[in-house]
Amino acid sequence: MTESTAVASASAAWPPGVQRRQRVAVVGGGAIGTIVAHAAHRAGHKVTLCVRSPLAEVTVEREGAQERLSLPAVTRPDRLTAPVDWLFLATKTYDTQQALGWIRALTGPATRVVALQNGVDHQERIGPLLVVGELLPALVYISAERVSRTHVVHRWGRRLVVPDTAAGSALAALFAAGGSGGVDVVTAQDFTTAAWRKFLTNVAANPLTALTLRRIGALQEPRLRELARGLLREAVTVGVAEGASLSGDDVEQTLDLYAAMHPHSGTSMLHDRLARRRLEHDLITGSVVRAAERHGLAVPLNQAMLALLQTVEAQNAVEALERRPAVA
Numbered sequence: 001m002t003e004s005t006a007v008a009s010a011s012a013a014w015p016p017g018v019q020r021r022q023r024v025a026v027v028g029g030g031a032i033g034t035i036v037a038h039a040a041h042r043a044g045h046k047v048t049l050c051v052r053s054p055l056a057e058v059t060v061e062r063e064g065a066q067e068r069l070s071l072p073a074v075t076r077p078d079r080l081t082a083p084v085d086w087l088f089l090a091t092k093t094y095d096t097q098q099a100l101g102w103i104r105a106l107t108g109p110a111t112r113v114v115a116l117q118n119g120v121d122h123q124e125r126i127g128p129l130l131v132v133g134e135l136l137p138a139l140v141y142i143s144a145e146r147v148s149r150t151h152v153v154h155r156w157g158r159r160l161v162v163p164d165t166a167a168g169s170a171l172a173a174l175f176a177a178g179g180s181g182g183v184d185v186v187t188a189q190d191f192t193t194a195a196w197r198k199f200l201t202n203v204a205a206n207p208l209t210a211l212t213l214r215r216i217g218a219l220q221e222p223r224l225r226e227l228a229r230g231l232l233r234e235a236v237t238v239g240v241a242e243g244a245s246l247s248g249d250d251v252e253q254t255l256d257l258y259a260a261m262h263p264h265s266g267t268s269m270l271h272d273r274l275a276r277r278r279l280e281h282d283l284i285t286g287s288v289v290r291a292a293e294r295h296g297l298a299v300p301l302n303q304a305m306l307a308l309l310q311t312v313e314a315q316n317a318v319e320a321l322e323r324r325p326a327v328a
């Protein structure tokens with residue numbers, strides 16, 4: 001592997017803000033966890049993967065080239081004693097509570113916990129789980145898919161957007177070490193608006209592709225495009241009530257973004273439905289509906305999406321039970 005070369009050259013010159021090789025733990029060896037672990041490893045840091053079942057090696061596929069990544073992987077938080085400098089939380093949001101053991105074992109007063117999950121409510125969801133340490137929410141502009149347990153396809157993007165704080169700058173320095181270029185970190189002064197803008201990219205595309213079992217190109221069909229526009233308009237109204245500086249332009253820009261994407265692109269919710277995994281509808285559509293309720297706003301289209309997604313997921317759960325072999 002070429003990995004050892006990258007580590008050696010990276011450790012020769014730490015950028016300002018990174019005084020030494022950092023101890024990094026990544027909770028969740030799925031799509032995003034693998035890409036970020038790979039980038040931190042290439043930047044020369046000491047990376048441990050925290051996983052639910054043993055994982056010896058992962059193949060990362062990017063632009064047709066494949067790279068094998070072999071990192072220390074641990075399966076039990078009670079085997080860990082020392083806090084890390086950086087903990088990256090890369091589980092799906094519905095698994096955050098199950099990741100609590102890792103958070104408690106690996107977080108000390110100086111640990112920065114980077115939430116790599118989608119959504120606009122990182123602080124409300126994850127903040128209360130930290131007894132010590134500092135939470136750093138990150139907006140993930142990376143598209144990756146775990147096509148098997150040991151194979152991750154990195155489709156596009158390498159940007160993380162974080163608040164413009166000391167922790168945000170430290171994260172930029174972490175990945176800049178050695179000039180490895182695996183992940184770019186950008187800081188945003190108005191993180192609330194940045195988070196809602198990123199969230200808008202999920203608000204229409206994820207439920208519509210997951211419910212129709214169609215790819216992103218389907219959103220160019222007039223009826224679906226109008227439905228997407230309606231979902232986005234509702235979300236913009238809610239985002240403004242939550243303090244984001246959004247306008248009707250954000251609706252049109254998000255629709256333009258969908259139009260610019262490769263028509264065969266999927267969304268994480270579509271991939272999850274096709275793979276019969278749970279859906280993050282509570283994080284996406286559920287967040288719009290809950291925030292609308294807090295502000296007394298009507299979001300009938302998002303409410304309808306939520307009801308349909310909940311029905312699909314309930315049906316998936318029944319089918320999963322039916323597929324289980326009967327106990328004699």
Ligand SMILES: NC(=O)c1ccc[n+]([C@@H]2O[C@H](COP(=O)([O-])OP(=O)(O)OC[C@H]3O[C@@H](n4cnc5c(N)ncnc54)[C@H](OP(=O)(O)O)[C@@H]3O)[C@@H](O)[C@H]2O)c1
Pocket residue numbers: 027028029030031032033050051052053090091092093095098099100102116117118140141142143144145146149268280
């Ligand atoms: N994929 C993307 O392109 C993308 C883009 C932007 C944002 N995001 C966001 O990033 C987050 C992660 O998504 P993803 O696509 O990387 O999901 P994923 O591929 O399903 O990976 C999630 C991983 O978390 C692991 N996990 C769950 N509970 C755990 C626990 N208690 N301890 C250790 N590991 C645990 C799972 O383990 P098992 O292997 O045992 O199931 C799985 O490997 C989500 O919030 C998603 O919305 C994803």
